[in-house]
Amino acid sequence: MKYAVAFRTIVAKEVRRFTRIWPQTLLPPAVTTSLYFLIFGTLIGKRIGEVNGASYMDYIVPGVILMSVISHSYANVVSSFYSTKFQRNIEELLVSPIPNWVILGGYVSGGIIRGVLVGCVVLLISSFFTDLTVHNVWLSAAVVVLTATLFALAGFINAMFADSFDDISIIPNFILTPLSYLGGVFYSVSMLPEIWQKISLGNPILYMINAFRYGMIGVSDVDVRMALAITCGFIVFFTLFSLFLLHKGVGIKT
Amino acid sequence: MKALSIRKLQKTYAGGVQALKGIDLDVEAGDFFALLGPNGAGKSTAIGIVCSLVNASSGTVKVFGKDLRGQREEAKSHIGLVPQEINFNQFETVKNILLIQAGYYGIPRREALQRAEQCLKQMDLWDKRDTVSRRLSGGMKRRVMIARALVHAPQLLILDEPTAGVDIEIRRSMWQLMREVNAQGTTIILTTHYLEEAENLCRNIAIIDHGEIIENTDMAGLLTRVHIDHFVLDLAREVDRAPHIDGYQIERFADKILHVGVPKANGLNKLFQGLSEKNIEVLSLKNRTNRLEQLFLDLIDTKAAGDQEFFRAE
Numbered sequence: 001m002k003y004a005v006a007f008r009t010i011v012a013k014e015v016r017r018f019t020r021i022w023p024q025t026l027l028p029p030a031v032t033t034s035l036y037f038l039i040f041g042t043l044i045g046k047r048i049g050e051v052n053g054a055s056y057m058d059y060i061v062p063g064v065i066l067m068s069v070i071s072h073s074y075a076n077v078v079s080s081f082y083s084t085k086f087q088r089n090i091e092e093l094l095v096s097p098i099p100n101w102v103i104l105g106g107y108v109s110g111g112i113i114r115g116v117l118v119g120c121v122v123l124l125i126s127s128f129f130t131d132l133t134v135h136n137v138w139l140s141a142a143v144v145v146l147t148a149t150l151f152a153l154a155g156f157i158n159a160m161f162a163d164s165f166d167d168i169s170i171i172p173n174f175i176l177t178p179l180s181y182l183g184g185v186f187y188s189v190s191m192l193p194e195i196w197q198k199i200s201l202g203n204p205i206l207y208m209i210n211a212f213r214y215g216m217i218g219v220s221d222v223d224v225r226m227a228l229a230i231t232c233g234f235i236v237f238f239t240l241f242s243l244f245l246l247h248k249g250v251g252i253k254t
Numbered sequence: 255m256k257a258l259s260i261r262k263l264q265k266t267y268a269g270g271v272q273a274l275k276g277i278d279l280d281v282e283a284g285d286f287f288a289l290l291g292p293n294g295a296g297k298s299t300a301i302g303i304v305c306s307l308v309n310a311s312s313g314t315v316k317v318f319g320k321d322l323r324g325q326r327e328e329a330k331s332h333i334g335l336v337p338q339e340i341n342f343n344q345f346e347t348v349k350n351i352l353l354i355q356a357g358y359y360g361i362p363r364r365e366a367l368q369r370a371e372q373c374l375k376q377m378d379l380w381d382k383r384d385t386v387s388r389r390l391s392g393g394m395k396r397r398v399m400i401a402r403a404l405v406h407a408p409q410l411l412i413l414d415e416p417t418a419g420v421d422i423e424i425r426r427s428m429w430q431l432m433r434e435v436n437a438q439g440t441t442i443i444l445t446t447h448y449l450e451e452a453e454n455l456c457r458n459i460a461i462i463d464h465g466e467i468i469e470n471t472d473m474a475g476l477l478t479r480v481h482i483d484h485f486v487l488d489l490a491r492e493v494d495r496a497p498h499i500d501g502y503q504i505e506r507f508a509d510k511i512l513h514v515g516v517p518k519a520n521g522l523n524k525l526f527q528g529l530s531e532k533n534i535e536v537l538s539l540k541n542r543t544n545r546l547e548q549l550f551l552d553l554i555d556t557k558a559a560g561d562q563e564f565f566r567a568e
Contacts, residue, residue, distance in 0.1 A: 002360025009357025088341035092402075095305045096358035097330040254267070254299075254308045 006098045007106050014110025018076055025076070025114065026121060029068045033122045036064050037129040040186060051188050052219045061126045062140075062213040063185030066147060068122045070180055070205065071172065073115030073148040077107050077155035078168045085159065090252050100246035104156065104239070111152025112145060119144050132216065139224070140215030146231045147208045151176075153238035160242070160251045179205045189221045204230055255283040255318065257332075257410045257441035258304065263313035265299050265465075273299040275465040276313065281458070283318070283409070286436045287443045288456035288473070292554060296465040297445050298338070301414055305335045317410060331359065334408030336399045338415045344388035348379060348398055351387060352405045359406035366405070373401040376431070393424040400428070404435065411435060413444045417451060429455060449547040453477070461553055469553055481519075484542035487512040490535035499528035513542060 018025040037057065045056030052059065084090045093103055126132060134140055154171075162168045183205035189197050200206055207227035214220035220227075245251070258281040265274040273296045281287045291297045302308030304315055306322070315322040320329035342351045349370055356366035374380045377397040382390065387398060396416060403411060413432070417425040425448075432455060436442050446452055452459065452473075459476060461469040469476065482503075492509040502525055503515035516525060529536060 005360045005362055006358050009354055012357075013354055084343075087343060088337075088339065089343045091305075091307055091335075091337060091341050092355060092358060094307055095330065095333060095335050096355070097327040097360075098358055099327060249309055253306075254302065 002097075003099065003102050006096075007102050007109075010103065010106025011109045011113070014076070014080060014107065015113055017080060018110070018114050025072070026117065029072065029118045030121050030125055033064050033068060033125050034128075036060070037126060041129055052190070052221075054217050054219050055130070057130045058132060058217050059188075059213070059219070060186055061123075061130060061132060062216040063183075063209045065119050065122045065126070065216075066144070066209050066212045067180045067183075067185050069115040069119040069144055069148050070151045070208075071176060072118040073111040074151040074155040074158075074172060074176060076114040077111040077152045078159045078162070078172075080110065081107055081156055081159035082162050082165070082168050085162075085252060086165075094249075094252065100243055104153075104242050104246060107156055108149060108152040111155060112148040115148030115152065116144060119148075134216055135218035136215045138215075140212060143208060143212040143215055143228070143231075146228070146235065147212070150208075150231055150235050150238065153235065153242055156242050157238060157245065160245045162251070179203050180209075182206075183209045184221060185209060204234060207231065256316070257281050257283045257285065257318060258443065259314075259316040259319075260300070260304075261314045263300065263303060263315065264311045265296075265303065265308065266311045273465055274303075274310075274313075277462070277465070277467050279460055279467060279470065281410075281441060281443060283441050284436075284439060285441055285458055286432075286456045287441070288452035288459040289443055289445045289462065290449070290452060290459065290550060291445075291462035295462045297462050298414065300462065301335075301412055301443075301445065305333060305412060306330060331406075332409045334403035334406065334411045336396075336403045336411070336413045336416045338418065340395050340399065342387055342395075342398060342402060344386075346387055347384050348374065348387055348390070348401075349383040351398060352402055355402045356405045361406060369405050369407070370401075373404050376404075377401040393420045396420055396424070396428070400431070408440065410441045410443070413442060413446075415446055416444070417446065417448060425451070449550055461550065463554055482515045482517050485514045485516060486540050486542045487514055487529075487536050488538045490537050493534060497529065497532045497534060499525060499532075502528070 037060075041057035041060055045060070048056040050056070050059075081090075084093070158168060158171050182200065183203050184200070189200045189206065192200060201222075207222050207230050210220040210222045211224045211227035211231070214224045258279065260277060260279040262276045262278065263274050264272070264276050266272045277296075277300065279300075289297050289300070299308055303310045304317070304322070306326075315329075317329040317332045320332070322329045343354075346354070352370035352373060353363070353366050356369060357363075361369065370383075371380065374383055377400060379394065379397055379401060382394060387395065390398065400413075400416065416432075417428055420428070429451065432442060432444070436455075442455075444452060444456060456473055458472050459469070460467050486507070489510040489512065493506060493512070496504045496506040496512060498504070501517060501520045505513040507513045514525065516522060526536065
């Protein structure tokens with residue numbers, strides 16, 4: 001019961017944080033993705049035609065949604081937890097009798113909620129550009145939640161190690177964004193030369209985007225079961241690693 | 255019942271600095287306890303370990319009998335900390351800071367609201383409850399930290415220099431508040447650089463220096479060990495030099511001011527008699543140093559001298 005109250009407190013704090021600054025957190029993805037859909041989907045997409053049997057607009061919608069989920073679930077946790085460290089109110093958590101798994105669960109849940117909300121915003125925007133019928137609702141929802149969980153955990157680990165605000169922007173800018181763009185958001189890997197197809201298979205984001213695309217429009221470049229297994233495997237690993245870091249107090253205790 | 259029991263607590267930082275060299279310390283339940291020491295002595299490290307902000311290298315810490323390692327959550331639920339530096343979220347309102355803290359301790363929302371109201375009223379902050387905390391004055395921020403530490407009704411309240419940087423009026427009101435909290439049964443451990451504060455508030459005291467406890471006793475007993483009191487005398491007329499009176503150390507500080515060391519055995523009467531015989535009229539007298547301050551400096555100096563002897567012998 002006590003842990004449930006503590007968990008709810010952290011989640012409520014996190015949700016209040018990003019909803020209070022909604023012009024910075026929820027509005028930008030609406031603008032950015034509108035531009036994606038307008039430029040890539042409507043203007044360029046008409047000339048591209050179909051990809052794997054789907055119109056180009058329909059093909060890119062799942063990738064754009066998931067890319068937004070990835071970046072926002074990550075950004076929420078990394079910025080919030082690092083700010084907590086920076087302002088030293090992490091000490092409130094360390095002094096209090098909250099188990100590490102509740103702290104982790106609270107912050108990650110905050111990231112998941114923001115990721116899912118942003119996903120919904122982008123889905124709503126996409127409805128102005130195309131009439132999308134969802135192929136498998138449950139699979140789509142599961143992939144969104146699992147992906148948000150994975151990248152919220154990754155953001156948490158980044159924040160644990162971060163010593164400055166620069167440290168929390170390096171991974172999103174130099175790793176996450178390139179991997180997302182190269183993960184088949186705007187193209188099918190089958191369009192790439194063979195060597196690049198093989199290299200692309202080493203990109204975990206490719207699996208998540210394709211699993212979500214399968215859930216949304218029934219088209220995928222990879223085995224969806226393998227995509228789910230890889231995502232779950234990363235979640236387990238990142239969860240254990242985060243708990244280890246909290247236990248050792250890496251970056252938060254002397 | 256011991257509120258805090260520390261055994262063989264050691265901390266060596268990554269750079270090799272040994273901040274704590276195996277200290278033992280007991281604080282009885284209900285006590286108002288002073289933990290003093292110069293900067294870098296190890297008191298913040300000790301408090302950091304008790305509050306789970308610093309990892310100990312070895313040793314045990316028990317809070318009301320609960321081991322901080324084995325029964326972590328139970329031990330921590332007894333502790334409230336008022337840290338040295340402002341560490342609450344400066345973008346939250348005062349009330350939310352307390353509600354979040356209460357939530358961390360598992361207090362349901364309805365009860366948390368009641369406790370927050372009670373603590374904020376006690377700290378005279380109720381009318382500021384909806385103010386964003388960064389807009390508060392320094393003294394108010396300090397009171398917010400005390401209110402936050404009290405919201406879960408801790409049995410052990412640790413105050414790490416709570417009155418640093420606040421004006422004398424606020425400091426006095428905070429002393430009154432700390433007395434009230436202690437009178438309600440909360441054990442208090444206080445670190446401070448204002449030794450007058452420790453002397454006024456605390457019943458027992460430990461002095462830590464170079465990572466070791468060099469004194470651990472009751473305040474009254476410690477103060478009886480002051481053999482010389484130091485006074486400042488304001489004179490009616492100028493004096494050219496310090497008068498000589500047997501048994502007293504007298505220095506001329508300014509034309510009309512003398513500094514006098516008065517051994518307890520000699521008392522003040524003989525001093526005034528001697529001054530009167532020399533036709534020196536005293537207008538007023540005040541303590542030059544706080545008694546505890548004098549003892550503290552003596553103890554630290556003795557320890558430093560001992561260390562120097564040791565190194566010379568080595």
